[in-house]
Structures are given as structure tokens and as C-alpha cells.
Amino acid sequence: MSTEPPRKRVVSLVPSLTEAVAVTVPGALVGATDWCTHPADLGPGVVRVGGTKNPDVPAVLALRPDLVLANEEENRAPDVAALREAGVEVLVTEVRTLQQAFAELARTLRACGAAGRVTWMDDARAAWDAVPVLAAPCRAVVPVWRRPWMVLGRDTFAGDLLRRLGVANAYASHEDRYPRIGIDELHVCEAELVVLPDEPYRFTAEDGPEAFPGRAAALVDGRMLTWYGPSLTRAPAVLGAALRAARR
Template sequence: MPSVRVVSLVPSLTEAVAVSAPGALVGATDWCTHPADLDVARIGGTKNPDVPAIVALAPDLVIANEEENRAPDIAALRAAGVAVLVTEVRELERAFYELERVLAACGGERRPGWLVDAEAAWRDVEPLAGVTRESGRPRAVVPIWRRPWMVLGRDTFAGDLLARLGVDNAYAHHAERYPRVSLDELRAAELDLVVLPDEPYRFTPDDGPEAFPRTPAALVGGRHLTWYGPSLAEAPAVLGEALRAARR
């Protein structure tokens, strides 16, 4: 059993550590849903962790992410004498690097089998047949919230994955990473596809596609589109099938 006591504030990293360094995790957020049988102390959400509860667990390391977690919480943990490893992931290659760094720090195998498989799966991926148009790559929008509508903008991990699958984000060059956009603007855009993940907003067949009656909608799992962990190994195939199904 690893001697390092770890608290994770990032759901995807929780899964990665749980399967690659068994026994290291002593705490995780309420949003850490994988593995399903994870039995550790719950310390609140990613945006509102219970700092005193984390400190009470006496962790050797807390793993966090610069986007998912708030700087004041990270600062509070460090002020309490807790070591915090902060990851930054905005594209796939960086995700692989950060995963190796996290697993090594947690006392696990630096390059477990699932990580090797994930690298191979994404290295060999091709733009998907049945998705790319004759005139070029399909242009998509990726809502992540409604009321108000928010979409993926520039410099995002999910946008990088879609680009590798042959899908261009219509807002990839927007000044903001997660811009608020009116539904009228989205409907007026020349789109070939709407990609609707089930997190952070839970889009479903009955909640989301009806807003874009003239545009094919691909419903995808957020774990495959936005998580960097064991799900990366199957993500190209799973996301690809969802994209193909929407274009049929």
C-alpha cells in the first residue's frame, strides 16, 4: 500500500489515482464519482471544499487543478502546511504529462497500462468517416450550460479532443474560454453539429436538442469529453460513435 496520504479535489484525477495507486486516497470531493465503489472521506465540492476537514485528514498531498479549484482554497491549504500539487490541463499532451506527474507523486506506477493504452488510442485516431463534410471539417458548438447559455471557447481540453476527432469548435478563437452566448446567436451561426455533454450541465435527449431544431445534436458523456484519466483510453471510440450517430 502506498505510504502517501492523498486528497483529490479533481474527479478525473481521483479516478486515476484510485485505480493506479490503490490505498493512497484518503479523501475526495462529493463530485468524485469514479470508481463507483470509492470509499474515502468526502470533503465537499470542487469549488467549496471543506479546508479544515482536509487538514484533519493529515494528507501528505492534495491534488488540484488550476481551473476546477479556486485559488483561495489552494492558498488556505498551503497556509495550513499542506502540500498541494496543482495541475494545468488545456490540451491532450499536457494531460498525459500531468497524469504521470500526479501518479508519481502519489506513489503509484507512473505509466500504468491504461495510460499507455490512452496514448496509443489518441495517437492513432483519425478524423471520423461520416463526420467530415466534403467541404471540410464540421463546425460545432459545445454548450456547457443553459440559463444562461455558455459554450466552450478558446484553449480548452475538450475542444482539443474534438479537434483531434475532426470537429472544429465554432468559438475556438473567442476571447473568453467559456463565453456566454445568446441562443439567438447560436441558432444564427452556421453550424453542422451541436455537441451536448452531460456535465457540468446535464443535457439529455429531452433537455438541449430542442433548442437547435435545425442542427444535429450529439449527446456525449462529460467523463469522455472533459476528464483526463482512465476514460481517455476509450474516449476516442465512444465520442466518435456519438458524433457519427448525430450525423446519420
């Protein structure tokens, strides 16, 4: 007779955590959002339950989850409250720095049934520990939305990753985490670089750089910049290459 505990039924409302759980605890996921795009094939048993901001709470409850994964920034407090009021355990993560991401990932994966060391997390720590410290960081504006323009402000995970890669966020001391800044102000901001991720707004070579004439533009993979999961193993190399290419 098996002495192993029954596998937990997990619904993830956070794309980063969906990827982490799928890779680390195969078979645990029974539900995920429409925005959970990695891995590309979550399997036929994983039900889509709407978006991160508008999950179908009854659909989540119908899956009889043992645990729902959420994030204080990506998911709405009323949805979390509704799930808890229905008797479902909800684990809510908070991630503002790389080190916090590792701690929250470890907590989440343990709650989902992971046992022992997680190899990809060891690899990710090693990849980030190998990033050289630059004496003279480049100052940059980092838009995350257009119409209206919004940029990275204080205390963001993406801002911490960029800092570790030698990029100082021009709005890191702003009172808001994602301030709305008019394009006229962005034009006169003291920054030599604009960093344009392809999510949440999909900046491209034709949509974004033209708004910042005379300033170097780095088009970066938004998943590498904003997701905390297995992508962290490749993020230093991928982001670093894009930033170096823009500054040549």
C-alpha cells in the same frame, strides 16, 4: 524489514485525478470530493470533503494529507492558498490539451507514489494515436451550460479532444474560454452540429436539442469529453460513435 517508503496520504479535489489515483495507486486516497464518482466505490476509508468549488478545508486538514491534488480551473485559488498556508503540499494541475493531460497525469501519479509504467496511460495514448485525421472537419457549437447559455471557447481540453475527432469548435477563437453566448447568436452561428455533453450541465434528449431546431445534435458522455484519466482509453470510441450517429 521493508525498505519501501511509507504510502502517501492523498486528498483529491479533482474527479479526474481521483479516478486516476484510485486505479493506479490503490490505497493512497484518504479524501475526495462529493463529485468524485469514479470508481463507483472508493472504499470506506475515503472521506468526502465537499465539492470542488467549496471543499471543507478543515475536513481536508483533519485527514493529515501528505499531498492534496487540485486543478487551476476546477478549484478556487483561495482554497488552495488556505491549504498551503496550513502547511499542506498542494499539487495544482493545468490541462488545456490532450498532451498536457498526459504530462500532468504522469507528474501527479509520480507524486502520489506510482512506480513504473502506467498501463492505462499507454492504452489511452494508443487509442488516441489511432484516431484518423479528417480532411474536412465538422463545425460545431458546444454548450456546457444553460440559463445562461455558455459554450466552449478557446484553449479547452474538451475542445482539443473534439478537434482530434474531426469537430471544429465554432468559438475556438473567442477571447473567453467559456463565453456566454445568447441563444439568438447561437442560432445564426455557422455550425452544422451542436454537441451536448451531460456534464457540467446535464443535457438530455428532452433538454437541449429542442433549442437548436434544424441542426444535428450529438448527445455525448461528459466524462468522456472532459475527464482526463482512465476514461481516456475509451473516449475516442465512445465520443466518435456519438458524433457519427448525429451526422448520419
